[in-house]
Amino acid sequence: MTSPTDDTASIADNDKARTGAFTSRRPISRWTVLRALAEIRMWWRDGVIADLDHVATIERVRGESLLTSRYVFMTAMSAGIAILGLLLSSPAVVIGAMLLSPLMNPIIGTGFSLATGDADWLRRCGKALLAGSAFAILFCALIVFVSPLQTVTEEIAARTRPNLFDLLVALFSALAGSYAVIRGREGTIVGVAIATALMPPLAVVGFGLATFNWTVFGGALGLFITNLVTIGLTAAIMARLYGFQSDLTHRQSRFQSLGIIAIFLALAVPLGFSLRTIAWEANGQRIVNQEVAEAFTDRARVDQPIVNWAAQPVTVSASVFTPEFNPDADSEVATRLAERLGRPVVVTIDQFQVGTDPGAAEQAALAQARAREAAEASERQIAALGQNLALIAGVERSDVLLDRDSQRAQAAARPLEGLTLAGYRELERRLESSTPGWTVELRPPLAVLPTIAVGDEGLDADNARRVALLAWAAQRTGLRITLSGGSDSLDAVTEALGSAAASFDTRASGNGDTVSAAWSTAATPQG
Incomplete structure (x- = not known):
């Protein structure tokens, strides 16, 4: 039978043995690490790169990245579909433009030409990119210029604030696209084209040019340049990793690598600040929602507050359905928000008193939401009526009179060759039938009267x-x-x-x- 003293001694001996084992272990030497890296490099060279047909890949990429009539035609079709989808705020139509866009090919070609040091190929890819981009911008600007729809839709606004996440999306998409090209799996390019969305930003640039909206113009151009540069440089890195030979010297290759890193950093810094601003606004929106809700009882229902961060001071507007009024809600919420956000805030809260029954606030909020939706639909219908009446009358939208009180639309038509008096009346009838409740009055020109x-x-x-x-x-x-x-x-x-x-x-x-x-x-x- 062992004593407690013997057990203690045994434990101490075991600790010493383990400590001795740890101290006697030799650290991993630098040569071991270098040997492992050499083995990985050998496997990469003999097991991965050796299976590639570099000459065939270069010829395939070169043939698809140059300026051709097919490239110009597909660019025009993609640009036209993109700008129409943006004006209609239709994501499905915009995705269709992404699928048709051929801009990915010359950008990938630019990366491969950088990796191989082929200056002539780089110049021709740059020519294709410049011509395609300029043509797309001007074509979209022309469509917007003649279009009656020139408002900034949600699809347009979504492409005017590039941030660090956009750079990461372009980076990951470029890695996937370059791998697909190198390994002969070009079908993946379809998904990459959707992810990077090269054509929609160019279409938004054309919109900004046509409407002289330089904020939209600059934001969309920044997003396109971010995608273009990221894809091109990433493709160059991937091409070099997969062993595409370069005529550059070792020193030139090093300078090229440093230049690529510097460009990535130059893009990442301002985009990071943009992302920081977006994150701050998102957190600020959460704070606004919380403070407005806390100013009322638990039975109150708060509509989503609208915040204008660009205003000085920041403005907040909200609608609240509550069984009990809070006359000091505006000042109380403004004071608390100023403390939490660190910026002066002006708050306007519209309070609507509802019953004390459970669910009364929710029902009132739902009713207002439906009324707001109906009003928005009515406004869209009225706007369409004004645009269509201006179109059939051959006049500017400002020449159409819309009387919302009496629900009457009036315009004086310009003479149109070949259109009789009966034709003007039929146009009026069709337009009036498409807008129930409204009276359309199209004043015809002094056409020949019937016998x-x-x-x-x-x-x-x-x-x-x-x-x-x-x-x-x-x-x-x-x-x-x-x-x-x-x-x-x-x-x-x-x-x-x-x-x-x-x-x-x-x-x-x-x-x-x-x-x-x-x-x-x-x-x-x-x-």
Whole structure:
């Protein structure tokens, strides 16, 4: 039987033995590390690089990265689809433009030409990139310039604030794209094209140019340059790692590597600051939501506060549905937000009193959300009505009168060759039917008026429509019309006009069965 003293001694001996074992272990030598690195390098050279057909890969990349008629055509199609998708704020259409965009090929080619030191190839890739980018920007600017839609949509705004995450997306996409090209798996380029989204930023640059919005122009151009440079330099690094031979000397290669690192740092620093600003605003939004909610009881419901970070001071507006009013809510929330954000804040909270029943605030908030959604839909419908009326009238949008109180839209049409008076009326009817509840009044030009034939049994359906057209023309223009013909025929036409006959003058001439119509002005009819 052992004593406690013996157990203590045994434990001490074991500790000494373990300590001795640790102290007797030799640290990993530098030669061991170098040998391991040499083995990895040998495996990479013999097991990975040796399987590649470098000549075929270079020829394939070179053939796809130069300026060709196919490249120009696909750039134009991609740019057109991209700008239309952005104006319509349709992500699906924008993705379609990404798939068609051929800009990835010359950018990958630029990276491979840098890696191989082929100055002529680099120059030709640069020419293709410059020509494609300039053509895309100008083509998009032309579409925006002639388009009635020139508002900054969510899809456009999303491409005006590049940050560090955009650089990382371009980096990872470039690694995947370069690997796919080197290993002969170009199908992966489809996903890479969607991830980096090279064409949409160029389309937004064209939008900014056409609308003279230099904030949008500069932000989108920064995003495109970030993607372009990151993909090109990453492709160069990947090409060198996979053993594509370079004519550069060892010193030149070292300078090239240092230059690539310097460019990455130059991009990362401002993009990092941009990301920091975005993160600060996101955290500030969370603080605003919290402080506004804490100013009211638990039964209150707060709509998402709207914060304008660019204003001086920062402005916050919110709607709250609460069973109990808080008259000091604006000042209280403003004081607390100024302390937490470190910036002066102006707060405006619209309070709506609701019942004390459970769920009353939620129901009121839901009702307002539905009303707001309906109002926004109505505004979009009204905006579309104004644009369409300006289009069919051939005038500027500012020449269209929209009266929201009486729900009436009016415009004076310009003469359009080949379009008759009936054509103007049909355009008005179609536009009015597309906007229920609104009255559309399209004032036609002084076109030639129709002649009406009166039969033995009076007016047939076709001539009755002509009489209605005359009444419409008199009402829309506000001008008098003179009717000439036999007295019986005039009586039949005047009876068909009904109350509109007050806008017509009659001139009896014989007993003919036709009635001609002419404007009672000195103006010359057009058409």
